[in-house]
Amino acid sequence: MSKNKIYKPQPISGFPEWLPEQRRIELQWLDHIRRVFESYGYTNIETPAVEELDVILAKGETDKEIYQLERLQADERDSSDARLGLHFDLTVPFARYTAQHFNELDFPFKRYQIQKVWRGERPQAGRFREFYQCDIDVINPEQLPIAFDAEMPLIIDEILRSNGIEGYTILLNNRKIIEGYLAGLGLSEEQRPLSIRIMDKHDKIGADKVVEMLVSELNLDQAVAEQCTQLFSISSSDDSFAQAVRDLGVENDILAEGLGELSEVMQILNLKTQSTIKADLSIVRGFDYYTGTVYECKFDNDPGFGSIVSGGRYANLAGSYINRQLPGVGISIGLTRLLSKLFDEDKLDIGRKSPTDVLVVVPHKDKRDDAYETGHALRSRGMNVEVYHSAGKIGKQLGYAEKKGIPFVWFPPFDEEGAHEVKDMANGDQIEADPNTWVVPIK
Amino acid sequence: MSKNKIYKPQPISGFPEWLPEQRRIELQWLDHIRRVFESYGYTNIETPAVEELDVILAKGETDKEIYQLERLQADERDSSDARLGLHFDLTVPFARYTAQHFNELDFPFKRYQIQKVWRGERPQAGRFREFYQCDIDVINPEQLPIAFDAEMPLIIDEILRSNGIEGYTILLNNRKIIEGYLAGLGLSEEQRPLSIRIMDKHDKIGADKVVEMLVSELNLDQAVAEQCTQLFSISSSDDSFAQAVRDLGVENDILAEGLGELSEVMQILNLKTQSTIKADLSIVRGFDYYTGTVYECKFDNDPGFGSIVSGGRYANLAGSYINRQLPGVGISIGLTRLLSKLFDEDKLDIGRKSPTDVLVVVPHKDKRDDAYETGHALRSRGMNVEVYHSAGKIGKQLGYAEKKGIPFVWFPPFDEEGAHEVKDMANGDQIEADPNTWVVPIK
Secondary structure: OOHHHOOOOOOOOOOOOOOHHHHHHHHHHHHHHHHHHHHOOOEEOOOOOEEEHHHHHOOOOOHHHOEEEEEOOOOHHHOOOOOEEEOOOOHHHHHHHHHHOHHHOOOOEEEEEEEEEEOOOOOEOOEOOEEEEEEEEEEOOOOOOOHHHHHHHHHHHHHHHHOOOOOEEEEEEEHHHHHHHHHHOOOOOOHHHHHHHHHOOHHHHOHHHHHHHHHHHHOOOHHHHHHHHHHHHOEEOOOOHHHHHHOOOOOOHHHHHHHHHHHHHHHHHOOOOOOOEEEEOOOOOOOOOOOOEEEEEEEOOOHHHOOOEEEEEEOOOOOOOOOOOOOEEEEEEEHHHHHHHHHHOOOOOOOOOOOOOEEEOOOOHHHHHHHHHHHHHHHOOOOOEEEOOOOOOHHHHHHHHHHHOOOEEEEOOOOOOOOOEEEEOOOOOEEEOOOOOOOOOOO | OOHHHOOOOOOOOOOOOOOHHHHHHHHHHHHHHHHHHHHOOOEEOOOOOEEEHHHHHOOOOOHHHOEEEEEOOOOHHHOOOOOEEEOOOOHHHHHHHHHHOHHHOOOOEEEEEEEEEEOOOOOEOOEOOEEEEEEEEEEOOOOOOOHHHHHHHHHHHHHHHHOOOOOEEEEEEEHHHHHHHHHHOOOOOOHHHHHHHHHOOHHHHOHHHHHHHHHHHHOOOHHHHHHHHHHHHOEEOOOOHHHHHHOOOOOOHHHHHHHHHHHHHHHHHOOOOOOOEEEEOOOOOOOOOOOOEEEEEEEOOOHHHOOOEEEEEEOOOOOOOOOOOOOEEEEEEEHHHHHHHHHHOOOOOOOOOOOOOEEEOOOOHHHHHHHHHHHHHHHOOOOOEEEOOOOOOHHHHHHHHHHHOOOEEEEOOOOOOOOOEEEEOOOOOEEEOOOOOOOOOOO
16 A cells, blocks of 8 residues: 555544543443442343434424435435334334234233443534444333333443442422412413423523523413422422422422322432432423433533433334234433543543463463463453464563453463463562463552 | 324334343343453443544445435535534544543553444344444554454454353464465455455355356456355364465465464464364455454354454554554454344243332332332342332232232331341242341342
8 A cells, every 4th residue: 555645544433433442431330320220130232323214204303413314326226125223212213113013922021221322413522423322221012000110210220330330310290290280370381391491491591591591481470489489398218299299289280190109209219318219300302202200310510411311201112013012111320421421520540451460471382282272271261361463582571461461461381380370460479370270460 | 192193113124122031141241341341451432323424435445335324404514514424333432532532542552442332234134234342452553463363353352152052163263364375376456355355255156166266357267266266174273273374275465464474363262173263274354454453253053144253463553543553453343243142032031021129019108218129238248139019908009019020029128027038939938037138149
């Protein structure tokens, strides 16, 4: 290749790519999340990266953000191919999967799904075009027990806490409470969606500004607008939030239903006062398909970073595919967002760049078979082992181990009478050892 | 949603989607492959699903098969965005990654990468548009030791054998042998690529037909064409293939170099006669970028199925990005192809549909806290546990465990004096047990 055609590749904006030592941490997180999901009996599925555009667009809203696929040199025989797009979340593919394989699944169907999703949004801090989502959802025909609404935040809390994350709160609300409360205040069905969108901004613009906008954009009375925002300050780690709402004096059937559901969830959770899970009536989720419980998780000292966990209950997401009601509830961890924050804040212990525990040296060519045999013996007992890739100077081989952070170097016998020895690179200790019994010492 | 707008989703041709019980097997394979890769000291990376089209197209050849991305509603501010395509393999992204992060990596850089790749080919039996590739590669500046060429088939052999696969052979050749042999026979630099493409078909059309095509399309003498095909019948599990080639009486420097390299690889491998790894001079790899050792793996009783494993050595795949020679060698398992064959042939033990080991029953509502506590105790010792999602009839809860194939059902005490009991669903035995000490019995 000609030297004057060097093309230095650049990162693609919005598509994160980690170095090996960062990827090792991401893998540990992926394993951890998977293990906790499975420990609650969720089973894994994986759906293709693509869905038919009709499926993706059925829920509207996000069409601007979708990547569509084109074959670079499509010919005529492709005209029958369905139009495909990359999935922008894992909930829509899950609903489609459940409907498509309905007769082969057992219900309640509890699944987890850990995959990349793609959104063609403008990249900005903490926002990516490609990122990992780690989802659990349960779908059940006709009726879905409310116990699942309580299980979701418990599982997320266990994942975050047992992996050393601190200073977060998982917040619960119920869409029916907001809807019913606004209806009870006299807002019409047309006024409510816009009001909710305005109220959703209160984190960023503050309650005063929300009142101002409700008055100016919806022509609400100042007093009514102020009443709208009174929900924001109500939160509790038990079911006492419900009485606080009732004390506001608004009466509505949907409101009562929402208060009942969220109270039951909080009763099942039966939390301690200092809990990282809370009912918080200021939470409003963006997606229209949520119809009951909704979840968000925020960092207490960085609420502006936005949610790293979100989800909720949907009445019938798969309903356009099948002649049944299929209610579901689910929650999702935005792992790429979370890790990128932790990397940026230097909060993660970056370890070594390689999984290798032991490097076996090859002193000369005719000792290679012995070295390979030693490597196999150590591997057969669960260690990660490299046999050095060429025979020769021991100093060079030790240098390789040092550079890669390989903690132990193994010396097979140099002659008939010699013994196996292993060197601890951290302190330089070198001892005799048997490849069939030696284990990595616990430090 | 209106009932007369039911849209039954269909599978998308070429994009496989497994049921939960199949996905469990795929996950076991993915874990197994990863474990063996790491046991040889390979470190994981993951690259985005997309690359700039310029990067993908730099190696030409496959442009017809590439999926390009378009934002569904791209606006003007996107005009600066690079044109993106889904990667069609993991070798091109790896070469780009190595060049881009060159200063942050340690060499020889040994990486594994397990991701989906996409090709817009016409779907047919055993061919997919989306499929898993599981790759290992080593790249080193300037010189790459030949020991890595020997390590590749060893690792693949261990993965297949230790996961119960039988009746396969991993075949090795060296591009220089074919190139040099044809050059030694007097074929010009222009004639050789077409000759190699024709020779590559001998598996499907047979040696006689290859001779016929070489004569008719390249105007070769019948005798020369016959000489071309004499390589096909040479194979050995040691380095004796080299003498067999020399006995054909063709002299050429590149040929001698290739024989020397493949001999050294076979000497390092030092195999038993009945080995599943063989030097086989009939192997020709499709991709142009291979320049030395090449690999294929075939099922002995189904050679027409094609290769489930392939790879080779490349002189300088990353050379267009950086002012250094970056030789590499790698091998790849086409996991989706392999699994789809095993599923089709019913060769895999399909297990239960859920990871749950124990279902904890909730006899009535006020026992829910106890049931949750029992669930936590069992989970904390590594078990996968579901607490039943609503209080009530025990028979219904047992039915749920049966339907899902959950092997054990746990009964927390029904009253103050009661004891915990666990029921083995396979034989109906029910015994007293302590959630803090009980373990799943080994059968």
